[in-house]
Amino acid sequence: MITMKDIANATGVSVVTVSNALRGKDNVSPETAQRILETADSMGYRVNAANLAARNLRVRGTRNALPEKPVIGVAIFEFDNMQPAQLAAEISRTASARRCQTLFQQTLTDAENEHSIIDNIANQFCDGLILSSANLPVKDIIRFTKRRPTVLVDDDRPQEQLDTVLSPCEIGSAEAVRYLLDKGHRRIGFVGDGFGVMDDPMRLHSVGGRRMRGCADALSGAGMALTTGQCIDTEWTWEGARSAIHQIGESIRGYDALFCLTDNIALGVIRGLGDLGIRVPDDIAVMGFDGCAIGECFMPGLTTVAVDIPQMASLAVDSVLDRIEGRIGVNEHGRRRIVGHHLEIRESA
Amino acid sequence: MITMKDIANATGVSVVTVSNALRGKDNVSPETAQRILETADSMGYRVNAANLAARNLRVRGTRNALPEKPVIGVAIFEFDNMQPAQLAAEISRTASARRCQTLFQQTLTDAENEHSIIDNIANQFCDGLILSSANLPVKDIIRFTKRRPTVLVDDDRPQEQLDTVLSPCEIGSAEAVRYLLDKGHRRIGFVGDGFGVMDDPMRLHSVGGRRMRGCADALSGAGMALTTGQCIDTEWTWEGARSAIHQIGESIRGYDALFCLTDNIALGVIRGLGDLGIRVPDDIAVMGFDGCAIGECFMPGLTTVAVDIPQMASLAVDSVLDRIEGRIGVNEHGRRRIVGHHLEIRESA
DNA sequence: TTGAAAGCGCTACCAT
DNA sequence: ATGGTAGCGCTTTCAA
Secondary structure, three states: OOOHHHHHHHHOOOHHHHHHHHOOOOOOOHHHHHHHHHHHHHHOOOOOHHHHHHHHHHHHHOOOOOOOOOEEEEEEOOOOOHHHHHHHHHHHHHHHHOOOEEEEEEOOOOHHHHHHHHHHHHHHHOOEEEEEOOOOOHHHHHHHOOOOOEEEEOOOOOOOOOEEEEOOHHHHHHHHHHHHHHOOOOOEEEEEOOHHHHOOOOOOOOHHHHHHHHHHHHHHHOOOOOOHHHEEEOOOOHHHHHHHHHHHHHHHHHOOEEEEOOHHHHHHHHHHHHHOOOOOOOOOEEEEEEOOHHHHOOOOOOEEEEEOHHHHHHHHHHHHHHHHOOOOOOOOOOOEEEOOEEEEOOOOO | OOOHHHHHHHHOOOHHHHHHHHOOOOOOOHHHHHHHHHHHHHHOOOOOHHHHHHHHHHHHHOOOOOOOOOEEEEEEOOOOOHHHHHHHHHHHHHHHHOOOEEEEEEOOOOHHHHHHHHHHHHHHHOOEEEEEOOOOOHHHHHHHOOOOOEEEEOOOOOOOOOEEEEOOHHHHHHHHHHHHHHOOOOOEEEEEOOHHHHOOOOOOOOHHHHHHHHHHHHHHHOOOOOOHHHEEEOOOOHHHHHHHHHHHHHHHHHOOEEEEOOHHHHHHHHHHHHHOOOOOOOOOEEEEEEOOHHHHOOOOOOEEEEEOHHHHHHHHHHHHHHHHOOOOOOOOOOOEEEOOEEEEOOOOO
């Protein structure tokens, strides 16, 4: 690594002068400055992490510390997945408005990767962390984040330390199902997770489990019961949903409405039905969950449970900031908040 | 700020022991360690940027430096915009495969924000930078990045220093238009930028200008000319495109095909035509540009110029890495590369 | 205009 | 098991 010392040696001046020249201070003679800059260039001097560390060390330590903007790290499941993408965009905007920086990383499916994000980024660059759909065991998250303020988004696993922001899974799904029931649908299919998810302790607190729970609640409120037969299991992608419909084929006509656990799934379902020549909503009504913007552009426009994503973003950002800036004490319990929603009625149901 | 020194004073041990205890080294007695950890907790000790700086300084400086993963900063225009989102996802995956870290930031419309990204993030945490659709003057980019390897994505403004990765705008658009021509379309409309973009020196090198250029080339290759009358100006969003179609209304039937400068626009156009009761492709064929995945899920499936996004990502990542790791010298000129593509023929044209 | 010295917070090394 | 010392690369302060 090239250091200022190297440049100093090469040019025959002191490190101090190199430092001054490089920062464009006016107490260096133009000729000297020129010479130093050129040497730095030709030696390929780079203000790299180590150099920066040294600078920060010195600058932060003294009283004329920079009016430091807090940095919030954000782990997002898939950048090219509509719902996480919208959340990321909104978090970035909110943070910007709060005058703080955000650094995003994409989590892949393997926990190894999530672990590495926390280790390498969160603990190095960030003052706080927003973790969206984490796969890591809660314990590990708490341990790895080393008392660094952390907010979990849509992760309702039992724990008391971390702030949590949740999409309105139960209540939103229930409302959607009641809407379908009110419109007279009686043969409703549920596309996403299987029926079993609600009894599986591992997945009970997952988004899928919570949404299915809402469906079951609404159904039982109407004196009906959720059965395995009504559940269509599929990957949570539109491709997966589309081919799931293809596989079911004509017998999908047994349903008069399909409630899909996410907008992605719903879009794939509509396309799959279209492939079979089944019209939405005339033959089968389709409803989604999330409120992704593109749903409005679809034909038919997607009727969906629209989560208040800006609110989700601001709750997440404000939660971390409250702790970073000490408004909430280090030892105070995590707060659990559920985001608002509304039924976005368009054409598909 | 709480430092190890504070903890040392409070517990009556040395800073060294605090350091050891905090890092879980085994040369501290369990009781002492316990006491130190508790004190650290109650005092709210945080490994913050300054602390980290100090650690890095010490650790990196010595020879047993960590097998440091390079960190690449990526500035993305809008996380919730399909095309940038897919690029971001792909860059993240590629980087992961190359064993390096990526840090993403969202650029907003104002240059102020871009400036701040480069200043605060790139120059602090990153070994290299990928800038997608930058608005900053090229000079500023070069200056702000202070000899830190930087790759521009889809930014073809004249300059020699920075590596550039470009989507196949001219060639892709030309191919698309030839395809429409071959299918017998003679009244083709172009949706996106106005005709003037190709003559405006400010926008000549923009994605819009370059795509329009390709259209004009294909047209003139067939003995036809691009005229103002064939250009439909719209914001580059599906909402904008949809309402642009609404405004034009029935007279849009004067076209038998519409080539849209992006998939976003194309999707909005299809929806807008649908609103008017115009069928795609029967009444009017519609074609897009980008190759966003969701186009396949649309009805009708979007025919589009599919940019090889994985290649775009790997070219970008490898370009920075080449320079970070010194395979390409600091003073070597920027390389300009154009990404591959293919016509993705689906149903809309 | 220039530079010597001190010190930022931490960890490696070696002595106790 | 514990701690003293040195020093990472830089900037600040102050003296020359």
